Amino acid sequence: MLREELLRAADDLLAESGTEDALTIRAVAARAGVSTPAVYMHFADKEALVEAVCMRVWGELQRIFSQSREGDPFLALGGCARAYMRFALDHPVQYRVLMMRPSAAQAVPPAAAAEAFGYMVDAVEACMRTGVFEGDATEIALGLWSALHGSVALVLAQPSLPWPEHEALIDRAVRVAGFGTVLYSRLPGELPPSEDLAAHADAFGAALTTRPERDQPSP
Amino acid sequence: MLREELLRAADDLLAESGTEDALTIRAVAARAGVSTPAVYMHFADKEALVEAVCMRVWGELQRIFSQSREGDPFLALGGCARAYMRFALDHPVQYRVLMMRPSAAQAVPPAAAAEAFGYMVDAVEACMRTGVFEGDATEIALGLWSALHGSVALVLAQPSLPWPEHEALIDRAVRVAGFGTVLYSRLPGELPPSEDLAAHADAFGAALTTRPERDQPSP
DNA sequence: CGCCAAGGTTGACACCGTCAGGTTAACGGT
DNA sequence: ACCGTTAACCTGACGGTGTCAACCTTGGCG
Numbered sequence: 001m002l003r004e005e006l007l008r009a010a011d012d013l014l015a016e017s018g019t020e021d022a023l024t025i026r027a028v029a030a031r032a033g034v035s036t037p038a039v040y041m042h043f044a045d046k047e048a049l050v051e052a053v054c055m056r057v058w059g060e061l062q063r064i065f066s067q068s069r070e071g072d073p074f075l076a077l078g079g080c081a082r083a084y085m086r087f088a089l090d091h092p093v094q095y096r097v098l099m100m101r102p103s104a105a106q107a108v109p110p111a112a113a114a115e116a117f118g119y120m121v122d123a124v125e126a127c128m129r130t131g132v133f134e135g136d137a138t139e140i141a142l143g144l145w146s147a148l149h150g151s152v153a154l155v156l157a158q159p160s161l162p163w164p165e166h167e168a169l170i171d172r173a174v175r176v177a178g179f180g181t182v183l184y185s186r187l188p189g190e191l192p193p194s195e196d197l198a199a200h201a202d203a204f205g206a207a208l209t210t211r212p213e214r215d216q217p218s219p
Numbered sequence: 220m221l222r223e224e225l226l227r228a229a230d231d232l233l234a235e236s237g238t239e240d241a242l243t244i245r246a247v248a249a250r251a252g253v254s255t256p257a258v259y260m261h262f263a264d265k266e267a268l269v270e271a272v273c274m275r276v277w278g279e280l281q282r283i284f285s286q287s288r289e290g291d292p293f294l295a296l297g298g299c300a301r302a303y304m305r306f307a308l309d310h311p312v313q314y315r316v317l318m319m320r321p322s323a324a325q326a327v328p329p330a331a332a333a334e335a336f337g338y339m340v341d342a343v344e345a346c347m348r349t350g351v352f353e354g355d356a357t358e359i360a361l362g363l364w365s366a367l368h369g370s371v372a373l374v375l376a377q378p379s380l381p382w383p384e385h386e387a388l389i390d391r392a393v394r395v396a397g398f399g400t401v402l403y404s405r406l407p408g409e410l411p412p413s414e415d416l417a418a419h420a421d422a423f424g425a426a427l428t429t430r431p432e433r434d435q436p437s438p
Numbered sequence: 439c440g441c442c443a444a445g446g447t448t449g450a451c452a453c454c455g456t457c458a459g460g461t462t463a464a465c466g467g468t
Numbered sequence: 469a470c471c472g473t474t475a476a477c478c479t480g481a482c483g484g485t486g487t488c489a490a491c492c493t494t495g496g497c498g
Contacts (some may be wrong), residue, residue, distance in 0.1 A: 002445085020320065020321060021321060024484065024485065024486085025485080025487085026486090034289050034447095035446070035447055035448080035489075036447095036487090037446085037447075037484090037487080037488075038446055038447080039446090040486095040488080041445055042445095045486075045487075046485095046487090065406075068322075071307070096319075096321070097446075099372070099376045099377075100321075100372075100376065102238065102240060102315070104376050104377070105311075105375060105376065105378060113377065138381060139381075139391075141453085142373075142380060142381070143370075143391060143392070143395055145373060146366070146370040146373045147365070147366055147369050147395070147396075147399075148369070149369045149373045149376075150366050150367070150368045150369015150370065150372065150373075151362075151365040151369065152366075153318070153319075153368060153369065153372050154318075154364060154365045154368045156324060157318045157319065157323050157324065157368075158318075158323070158332065161336075161361060162357060162358075162361075164358070168253060168489085172358075172362060172403065173362070173365065175396070176362055176366070176396070176399035176400055176402075176403045177366075177395070177399055178399070179398060179399040179402035179403055180366075180395035180396055180398040180400070180402070183399070183402070184391065184394050184395045184398055196382070198356040206379075221476085221477095240481075243455085244453065244454080244455060244456085245453080245455085253477075253478095254477065254478050254479080255478095256456080256458090256477080256478075256479090257476075259455095259456075260458080260476060264455080264456080265454095265456090
């Protein structure tokens with residue numbers, strides 16, 4: 001099928017050129033060994049092609065998410081978060097097309113995106129079932145996603161700032177987001193008893209922190 | 220000066236069209252009542268023009284930041300954060316040009332951006348001088364900025380998701396970022412005594428929460 | 439065999455960023 | 469007062485882009 005060939009060509013162009021404006025209809029067609037308007041046999045316009053490319057990326061993210069289904073729900077959620085950031089930092093061009101292309105704004109809800117996001121909502125719900133924190137799972141997942149996206153997007157947008165290296169950045173973002181989320185979930189309006197607050201932040205943050213060997217207590 | 224006229228025209232185009240790809244050299248020139256290549260008398264290329272537009276936006280942000288210099292350093296930092304998000308949500312096109320245009324990535328460190336960011340670092344340092352939390356001010360400010368950017372950027376990129384309205388979103392992002400930051404700052408490796416942790420999160424988060432009337436304690 | 443639709447091609451249009459070359463107007467030195 | 473220099477601007481053009489109308493081409497079917 002030519003359609004698949006075109007999508008592969010688009011993927012390759014993105015990966016090889018390192019910039020999203022190498023993704024032109026003409027270049028895709030040429031790479032697939034076909035004339036330019038042939039692309040319009042399979043895609044309504046350029047936006048449709050780009051959207052199809054994004055579907056693949058979302059699918060890959062979805063696959064990555066589904067792989068980090070470990071036993072502990074907090075470890076699973078932390079794994080999702082880390083995998084997400086790693087993917088974005090490892091595939092900056094794809095991530096930029098996914099999230100920063102101008103037309104992504106008023107796009108109809110992309111099914112693949114919603115599906116991938118659903119994985120995160122599920123992971124959040126699994127955590128909530130343990131009773132460690134509570135609230136609206138979708139809202140919490142949105143907040144987490146925002147935090148992860150913020151770190152990687154800002155790194156991609158302003159790489160000249162004094163960033164830590166990738167793994168440290170990921171660690172920091174996941175932990176800050178985890179701590180903040182659990183505390184916020186525990187105090188929508190006023191503050192709960194301090195020891196509750198600390199205990200919950202403890203459990204959530206420590207689990208999100210992922211290091212299984214980190215339970216030697218403070219002296 | 221024609222240069223100023225061109226920048227004003229570019230600003231107007233962005234504001235009126237509501238999309239960044241209305242910002243073409245030809246449109247800017249036409250709006251300024253001048254021929255297209257006249258733009259090249261004042262800007263080396265389109266990127267230079269866009270960068271100049273961004274300088275103005277950064278300047279405006281800087282002005283907004285400097286206005287929220289309240290007495291309490293936490294209130295000031297919270298004010299900065301809220302003002303930042305409000306600006307981004309109120310001027311989505313400008314914010315998108317600032318942070319999501321493809322060429323923003325490898326741009327030389329934009330002085331105006333660094334200066335505006337400096338305000339946030341200063342605000343963080345002021346907070347740190349109170350002893351409520353500690354760490355590297357630049358790193359913490361970067362983390363805060365990431366959190367703020369993440370929320371607004373994700374809203375702009377995926378507006379079809381079930382977002383809360385703007386003020387609620389701002390509230391949530393600022394509080395989550397604040398809580399997360401102070402907790403993370405208190406536990407780089409292992410956990411401190413719980414009551415310390417809670418107390419600090421308390422102070423920081425509550426202050427960032429901005430509501431001055433919120434000090435009726437829990438019963 | 440003859441037909442016909444799906445899928446491809448050629449050629450063109452409008453728009454974009456950019457540049458070479460010509461025109462104009464202001465200004466300073468003699 | 470005149471002329472040369474120079475900066476600012478314009479006309480016209482080039483290559484590249486997304487897109488479309490019109491024309492083939494080819495394989496399957498009555």
